[in-house]
Amino acid sequence: MSGLTVSRRTVFTALGVGVGLGAIGLPTAASAAVAAWSNPTRGTLTSGYKIPSRPGHLGWDIANSQGTPVYATAAGTVRDIRTGSYPGDPTSGPLGGRTGNSVHIDHADSYFSYYGHLHRVLVSKGQWVLAGQLIGLMGTTGNSTGPHLHFEIHRPRLTSTDPRVFLANRGISLGSTAPMGSTGWPSVSQGTTSWVARTIQYLLRGRGVSTVVDGYFGPGTASSVRTFQSGRGLYVDGVVGPITWTALILPLQQGNSGDTVRGLQTALSARVGNVVVDGSFGAQTATAVRSFQSSQGLAVDGLVGPVTWSTLI
Known part of the structure; x- marks a missing residue:
């Protein structure tokens, strides 16, 4: 990655904290249809969905610098989380695979989303989140060679779909379209003059x-x-x-x-x-x-x- 990334990052990331919205007065994933979808993060697409060299790879990897914000792709309830992982951790996350610190969200209409290799998880199990809400920071925990997000979409659970195609059908370019509500820190790397x-x-x-x-x-x-x-x-x-x-x-x-x-x-x-x-x-x-x-x-x-x-x- 080179140059000054145009994306902006959340102020909450700058402070190193996340603010969860309580479920009081809000619909649950079981009672509300998915009204909007968001790009989960910004970065460079690397390993793809079920590519020939990795047929068991059930999502897309999006690479960026450690700490890049990761957002909920749609409203829903946090089904499972994994914390306490580290680079090289051989233990599986909430879904099969050594994806380190991770978040698994239950959406309406039988959809699920999964976010792996996080540096930090900023939500808790059972928490209701909105589309575009900050849920974690990109990292390299688990089986990872560098900071990136492993992102999956399932419908129903454990039946994966290509998340790049899925979001493209909703007008979102995975890794490129600005996530809902994102502002703040840019990522700057070699080659920038400014x-x-x-x-x-x-x-x-x-x-x-x-x-x-x-x-x-x-x-x-x-x-x-x-x-x-x-x-x-x-x-x-x-x-x-x-x-x-x-x-x-x-x-x-x-x-x-x-x-x-x-x-x-x-x-x-x-x-x-x-x-x-x-x-x-x-x-x-x-x-x-x-x-x-x-x-x-x-x-x-x-x-x-x-x-x-x-x-x-």
């Missing part, structure tokens, strides 16, 4: 990792990202995805200084304009932060926390 790459370079320097600040996410920057990821115990892929972003950023306020402030000022200059990149969080930077927060409907306090950072990037 203010976002420059921001990353300043944030790396702010975290004590040496890198050239030139706005080009080349091999040197990718190497610096891998150094940072290794030092923080993250998955080392050289890609700045949601988890790496949240490890890179720091809360900022007026009076702070340094390269992390330069990263903030670079982003503000691109989004608001006319912000001097001098590494000093003074009155002008504070005014720019408040102006941006106001334009985005955020709390206007001049403080740059995870929500302001994720909306800014």
Whole structure:
């Protein structure tokens, strides 16, 4: 994967939490027809459904950086979950196969969906979820060689169908169409030339990792990202995805200084304009932060926390 992915990620992912909606007052999967479908995530399609080399592969694999949000493809009830898995875990998930941390959802009209190899599960068994609701973060747990989502659709349960064809028939391009309600962190990898790459370079320097600040996410920057990821115990892929972003950023306020402030000022200059990149969080930077927060409907306090950072990037 190269370049700056256009997709945006949820603010809840930035905070590392998920918010489940209670079932009180909502219909159950048994009493409501499936009204809408959503793409479960965004990324690159890799291994396909029942391909000749893997006839027992009952879904599609969608690859992206660790921490990429995964969403419910339709409303329903969480039938089963698996947590506590790790890379190489030989234990099966709720469905047959070593799919690591996983979520199994019961939808209306006898449909089921399955999401495997998750880094984290953000829902609980028995929970009612809506189409496009955040249910987990992409990972590489179980039998996996890198971060990706293993996605299946069944009707009825244990009778699989090709999820790519199934969603295409509903106007959704698996891995490409924006999931319902997705906003937030982008995934940035080698080959990008932009203010976002420059921001990353300043944030790396702010975290004590040496890198050239030139706005080009080349091999040197990718190497610096891998150094940072290794030092923080993250998955080392050289890609700045949601988890790496949240490890890179720091809360900022007026009076702070340094390269992390330069990263903030670079982003503000691109989004608001006319912000001097001098590494000093003074009155002008504070005014720019408040102006941006106001334009985005955020709390206007001049403080740059995870929500302001994720909306800014």
